[in-house]
Amino acid sequence: MTERKIIEEAVTQVLAALARLETPHTDMGIPVGISNRHIHLSADHLAILFGSGYSLTKVKDLKQVGEFAAKETVTLIGPKGVLQGVRILGPVRGFTQVELSRTDGFILGIAPPVRDSGDIAGSAGAVIAGPQGTVTLEEGVICAARHIHMSQEDARRYALADGERVTIAAAGGRGGSLANVLVRIQPDFRLECHLDTDEANALGLTNGDLVRLRPRGGE
């Protein structure tokens, strides 16, 4: 029995060492960026809401290169409620996309599905009101699936591929983990884990807090 225990202990240590070797550098924290409700507008919709020839006024660069918060906001109207002052993020895109938390959805009385950015077919709708007009959006309202932006260099460091889904963990009194976090890799992406306000609040996170990747096979 003593011999058996020694073997068990030895094998356990070997397996642990192997696991460490196979584990990428997941101990490096990833900073959190919290996405409040916002909207990306198409050029056509911008013209309807703010007038022909209108262009957005940048008030703040976002962490991802080229993205910015505009001075302009819109009002969203749903069957049960209204959200005022919804920030427009620029530049204009090929199509309009509204990103809400599930809490926001309850306020409007709609149930935006959890979707990766750009995947809006059959998603929820809402009415958008601007100073010069309104747009009835049949689809384009989503809960953006949590995701991590990273460069190829970061991806090598974490041993991750574009499109993978990973689990992140947060420490602290409201600590926990979130599964199915989409990894998005592009050369100019800056390392940032985008969560919505529900997710950040549930885990007690604020902007810039660090989350860690769970080793593969963990939950």
Place this chain on the structure above:
Amino acid sequence: MTERKIIEEAVTQVLAALARLETPHTDMGIPVGISNRHIHLSADHLAILFGSGYSLTKVKDLKQVGEFAAKETVTLIGPKGVLQGVRILGPVRGFTQVELSRTDGFILGIAPPVRDSGDIAGSAGAVIAGPQGTVTLEEGVICAARHIHMSQEDARRYALADGERVTIAAAGGRGGSLANVLVRIQPDFRLECHLDTDEANALGLTNGDLVRLRPRGGE
């Protein structure tokens, strides 16, 4: 090397079997109860807000014995915003306690600390308005720490003690885990894991969905 592999495999299986033996019946799901923002009132505050001699009108029994949702609601006022129609839960208590999500806190412009129910010393304040008067609450506004109600019988089944903190896990597309969930054991408690709306939305949970206990030592 083949022999080594056989030993490794055998030991792995033995260790897994031992782990299963030591694990309590954590595979039994615990139903989720989602707490929307609400208020418990003291008798004195009820009299100020609704008039002397007023008593609450029950509209719905809650799952926990004796607790009910009242017909009456109040308005909460903070430095940055207002929350209308905040439900009163009865019966009246020894002191007033407001339970908000962190999202609600941002709307009011206050930062309620995460606290176990009853632990209100030094917590946030707000103004409460009712049809007959207002109360300026200096403390008593909290984010209720996530917790599980269970009977002694359930506690034996899960091998848990009153006051323990456990980790729960949710499956699904927005799956994940929440650590530091307080276990509360009383003879008349019905098995229910109370989460606030931020926590439920972050994990994609609705009322009655099942969560599972993580084995001890897991995250």
